Amino acid sequence: MFIFLCILFVFLLIFYLLADINIFQSMQFVSFVGIGSFVLLIEGLLVGSLRELIDLSDETRQQVASLYEQQRELSQMKDQFILNVNHELRTPLTAVYGYLELLLEYNEQLEPSMRATFLKNAMYSSEELQLLVNNVLDTIQIGNEKEHLYVEELPVADVVYEVIEHFDPRRKQEYAIQMDIPSHLVVRANAQYFRQVLRNLLSNATKYAAHDTPIIVSAVLHGALVQRDHPSPEICISVKDFGPGIPPENISSLFGQFVRLQRDISGKVRGTGLGLYVSKQLIEAMGGKIWVESTGVAGEGSTFRFTLPCVPHSRVVAKGAANHFTREPSVVPVSNELHVSGE
The missing domain is CATH 3.30.565.10 (Histidine kinase-like ATPase, C-terminal domain)
Structure with a gap:
């Protein structure tokens, strides 16, 4: 009887693999776990257990695929964010550094009005930088401050x-x-x-x-x-x-x-x-x-x-x-x- 059940198990397993071979290509670990459970239940309801195995594998594969896609999209957004922040930080920082460098090097030769213009431009760029930094920091801090927000x-x-x-x-x-x-x-x-x-x-x-x-x-x-x-x-x-x-x-x-x-x-x-x-x-x-x-x-x-x-x-x-x-x-x-x- 045991040998017959083993033969039936192999037959049904081959049929299952032919019907849905992709499960071993993309979900080998999850499928193996399911098969292991199936073997442990071999003296129980064989066909019922096999159906449960198929349902569980399909559901798990969909869940894992969905989670993987979400993580991939989040990773792409974070990578793009890092590139954006890198560019956004460089632009005002370059302006601030450039104007201050000009003031340091040519201060005595510059007209007072030109010095004032350089200082104002450096200040405007620093304010732009401050707004960017505030936005980045606020993404972290907002959740912690809601309960103690002063209005x-x-x-x-x-x-x-x-x-x-x-x-x-x-x-x-x-x-x-x-x-x-x-x-x-x-x-x-x-x-x-x-x-x-x-x-x-x-x-x-x-x-x-x-x-x-x-x-x-x-x-x-x-x-x-x-x-x-x-x-x-x-x-x-x-x-x-x-x-x-x-x-x-x-x-x-x-x-x-x-x-x-x-x-x-x-x-x-x-x-x-x-x-x-x-x-x-x-x-x-x-x-x-x-x-x-x-x-x-x-x-x-x-x-x-x-x-x-x-x-x-x-x-x-x-x-x-x-x-x-x-x-x-x-x-x-x-x-x-x-x-x-x-x-």
């Missing part, structure tokens, strides 16, 4: 005005940055996170939009969210550009880690694929949401929007928050190309 009541117009005021002067000269924010809007947010998200979005807009086109930063009370599924009102801040736009098929993955559009990888637009990912993490840590709207049509551009919890207007007035504004809501010349308006 405060911040007038939206003040924060946006400050960010634009300290934005790269060269870019402000190349674009018509407009600000349209009612003066009474106040959010509960972390000031550092709020500023960094704005800097990331403005930096993105200036990378893609054509020179002399407007970039509009606006804010409204997002009442539609209250009517749907939000128990308290939120303020929606938007950054609108008129660049090439984003293909609709790429929007769903845009806020992923290390994600860059194929046109950017092969084009001249620099980046690490971290800015939008970090912005999403920062906004969600503050209890908001971030998304993008774009048709992908060149010239129509993109609108990045994010929400933050709103401080009710009655509380703002009662606490005197309206007095925090030192600017009138009319047009204020932050630079030659900045226009501020409000209500």
Whole structure:
């Protein structure tokens, strides 16, 4: 009886191998484990055990193949990220080093105005480097800081005005940055996170939009969210550009880690694929949401929007928050190309 069972086992095993020989090519270790278990159960239900072996092997092979593909994609993204960061770090570092070297070597021969220009350019490059380093570090730190995140009541117009005021002067000269924010809007947010998200979005807009086109930063009370599924009102801040736009098929993955559009990888637009990912993490840590709207049509551009919890207007007035504004809501010349308006 035992010999008969052994012969039957060999026959069924050969049939199985002929039907699915690939299992030994790609999953030898897993198949062997299954066969070992099968031999141990040889005095049990032979056919049933064989079917279980086949099912287990197929399922395991699919799981391992899926995990392998995920690891391969992650490895490729990390490799691309390292290359991007290497390039992004070199560019501002080279500029800083170059200007400082010129100052050190030709300081006495340079006119005061030229020395000031070199110092400003070195400072702008160092700020660009700082933003990059912050984005890289934030990918590690955000998760640890969520539970202890400090938030405060911040007038939206003040924060946006400050960010634009300290934005790269060269870019402000190349674009018509407009600000349209009612003066009474106040959010509960972390000031550092709020500023960094704005800097990331403005930096993105200036990378893609054509020179002399407007970039509009606006804010409204997002009442539609209250009517749907939000128990308290939120303020929606938007950054609108008129660049090439984003293909609709790429929007769903845009806020992923290390994600860059194929046109950017092969084009001249620099980046690490971290800015939008970090912005999403920062906004969600503050209890908001971030998304993008774009048709992908060149010239129509993109609108990045994010929400933050709103401080009710009655509380703002009662606490005197309206007095925090030192600017009138009319047009204020932050630079030659900045226009501020409000209500």
